[in-house]
Amino acid sequence: MRKLSTVFVLLVILVGCKQQPSEETYQWQLPNEFPTPIVPVDNPMSQAKVTLGRHLFYDKNLSANQQQSCASCHQQQYAFGENIAHSTGSTGQPHRRNAQSLINVGYNKTYTWAHDQLTTLEAQILIPLFGEQPIEMGVTGHEEIILKRFNTAMYNGLVKDAFGDKELTFDRIVKALASFNRSLISLGSPFDKYAYQMQNNVLTKQQLRGMSLFFSERLECHHCHGGFNFTQSTSHQKQQLDLRAFHNTGLYNTAGKYSYPTDDTGLYEITGNERDIGRFRAPTLRNIELTAPYMHDGSIKTLSEVIDFYAAGGRQILTGEHQGDGRNNRLKSQFVKGFELTAKQKEELLDFLSTLTDKDFINNPEFSNPFSTP
Numbered sequence: 327m328r329k330l331s332t333v334f335v336l337l338v339i340l341v342g343c344k345q346q347p348s349e350e351t352y353q354w355q356l357p358n359e360f361p362t363p364i365v366p367v368d369n370p371m372s373q374a375k376v377t378l379g380r381h382l383f384y385d386k387n388l389s390a391n392q393q394q395s396c397a398s399c400h401q402q403q404y405a406f407g408e409n410i411a412h413s414t415g416s417t418g419q420p421h422r423r424n425a426q427s428l429i430n431v432g433y434n435k436t437y438t439w440a441h442d443q444l445t446t447l448e449a450q451i452l453i454p455l456f457g458e459q460p461i462e463m464g465v466t467g468h469e470e471i472i473l474k475r476f477n478t479a480m481y482n483g484l485v486k487d488a489f490g491d492k493e494l495t496f497d498r499i500v501k502a503l504a505s506f507n508r509s510l511i512s513l514g515s516p517f518d519k520y521a522y523q524m525q526n527n528v529l530t531k532q533q534l535r536g537m538s539l540f541f542s543e544r545l546e547c548h549h550c551h552g553g554f555n556f557t558q559s560t561s562h563q564k565q566q567l568d569l570r571a572f573h574n575t576g577l578y579n580t581a582g583k584y585s586y587p588t589d590d591t592g593l594y595e596i597t598g599n600e601r602d603i604g605r606f607r608a609p610t611l612r613n614i615e616l617t618a619p620y621m622h623d624g625s626i627k628t629l630s631e632v633i634d635f636y637a638a639g640g641r642q643i644l645t646g647e648h649q650g651d652g653r654n655n656r657l658k659s660q661f662v663k664g665f666e667l668t669a670k671q672k673e674e675l676l677d678f679l680s681t682l683t684d685k686d687f688i689n690n691p692e693f694s695n696p697f698s699t700p
């Protein structure tokens with residue numbers, strides 16, 4: 327019996343390798359037969375690329391003025407998000423949006439808060455590197471100088487391991503960073519242990535009641551934050567969902583031509599289609615406890631307030647430039663309809679959301695700053 331199962335496991339591995347020859351050198355950290363993310367054919371995963379990418383991710387030499395690395399805005403302790411409403415770029419320019427957490431991003435169907443055409447990490451990573459509105463790393467115009475900084479014995483070795491020779495280019499930098507980002511897998515939360523590893527005693531009764539509320543038709547949370555990543559925006563090797571994962575949640579209803587603040591109208595900016603005003607991607611709720619403040623502009627401070635927001639069926643802003651009643655936004659999703667919760671039920675829901683926190687993820691030494699001595 328034992329032998330048989332070993333043979334079976336070997337067979338599965340062999341068949342798996344045959345389908346993805348390019349991934350032989352990389353061992354995904356995926357429990358319980360989770361499907362592997364889709365990887366572009368011209369950038370197969372390898373441990374050497376992930377290692378190079380990790381060094382680049384934490385290296386301030388990658389920004390023109392050496393003030394900022396990717397990790398300045400994407401910090402491991404906050405599940406690779408940030409604990410402030412808006413990020414600031416390397417030259418001090420404010421970013422209008424809240425830095426997203428980087429959790430299972432290899433599975434994302436689209437990238438950033440509101441873009442339906444940005445479908446690979448490789449494409450997304452060009453934005454913080456080369457983008458000028460706002461300037462994040464400020465690479466544009468400083469490519470040569472930046473590349474020279476990486477001509478060190480350590481990087482020569484890492485680049486050679488990853489790509490076969492020591493020449494570093496921005497194409498290779500992007501590929502390595504994308505590989506490191508794909509390696510950021512978080513599937514070890516108490517919820518995962520309960521739902522996917524069949525450990526029945528991990529969640530308390532209160533958390534289970536919160537889970538029922540989360541998945542109820544009355545609250546509808548799961549409608550938009552569904553699947554194993556708690557977002558509709560998931561695709562993987564076994565299945566590609568084709569859902570429009572962008573929604574107007576009634577966060578605003580300002581006066582004027584647009585019902586959202588004009589500096590960020592969401593998906594509308596990309597499509598020009600009026601019905602997309604205020605539509606943003608439903609983000610993952612994994613590690614959500616760690617990623618306050620919330621929403622695309624960091625305008626809700628706590629999880630408790632997020633629940634009040636959904637219970638009210640949108641946000642009413644009484645004064646200031648964004649004054650208006652989001653509950654009546656005519657483009658609001660029909661699934662944000664409001665509901666009543668007792669104080670106890672609210673606690674239960676919050677307690678359930680806390681079961682999505684993966685301590686191993688934020689403490690995983692493989693993801694930490696390779697330059698800081700432990």
Ligand code: HEC
Pocket residue numbers: 383394395396397398399400413414415416421423424425426427428431434436437438439440447450451454455462463503507
């Ligand atoms: C100045 C802060 C800042 C820096 C530096 C920065 N980011 Fe970001 N990152 C953000 C913000 C803000 C967003 C959301 C952007 C949006 O929605 O328009 C984001 C989004 C992302 C996303 C999309 C995540 C998702 O779920 O769609 C990825 C991936 C990412 N960043 C990776 C990186 C990498 C790699 C670097 C380094 C090359 C980097 N970031 C540097 C602030 C930053």
Ligand code: HEC
Pocket residue numbers: 545546547548549550551572573574575577605606607608609610611614617619620621622623629632633636659661662
């Ligand atoms: C109609 C789809 C939809 C429904 C239903 C929905 N959400 Fe959301 N959720 C979103 C979208 C879209 C965003 C981002 C909105 C934005 O930034 O403007 C979001 C944001 C969030 C955030 C903040 C995430 C972050 O990283 O900042 C939390 C927390 C959240 N939702 C929890 C819930 C809970 C709990 C429920 C059920 C009570 C729920 N959502 C119901 C679509 C939905």
